[in-house]
Amino acid sequence: MAIIVINLVEAKNIVKIKLESEFKKVRVFEKKYQEDIQNAFNDNKINYLIVNSNNISHGVNLQFSQAYNIIYVSPYGIGLDSYMQLNKRLARRGNNNSNINIYHVFNDAIELKYYKDLKSGKFKMDRFLKDLWYNSTVERWNSNYQSAGANSNHHN
Secondary structure (H helix, E strand, O other): OOOOOOOOOOHHHHHHHHHHOOOOOOOOOHHHHHHHHHHHHHOOOOEEEEHHHHHHHOOOOOOOOOOOEEEOOOOOOOOOOHHHHHHHOOOOOOOOOOOEEEEEOOOOOHHHHHHHHHHHHOOOHHHHHHHHHHOOEEEEOOOOEEEEEEEOOOOO
C-alpha cells in the first residue's frame, strides 16, 4: 500500500492507468470525495492512492491504513510545508507501522538536490529556480518541432 505523490495532472492519469493495469484498488484523491476516499484507504480498500501534495497535506487522516510507503514521482510543485505535512499523513499515532518509507523518484542532480533540501527543511523556491536556471540545458525547437540546438549557457 502506498501514497503516490504526483502534482502534474497528465502524469497522474498515466500512472493511474499503468497501476490499474497491473494492480487493483487504485484511486486518485479528489477533495470532493475526501471522506469516502479517506475511509476506504484507512479500511485498506485502496492499495495505491494517487495524490496532489497540495490537496492532501492538511485535514486528511490516513494513518489507520496499513500503508507505509510514500512515493514522490516528481519534486515539482511540492513546497516545504506540503512535503512535511504529507509525510505526517502516515507517520502519526494510529499507524501500527514503525517505519514509513519515503521514496523520491528523480531524473537529474537538480531534482535530487530539490528532494534533499525538502528533506532537510532548507528548501527555498528562489534558490531552486536559480539552480534550475543556471544548471539546465535548454533545447530550442523550431515550429516544425525540429531541434535547433541545445544551449547550456542560456543564462548569459
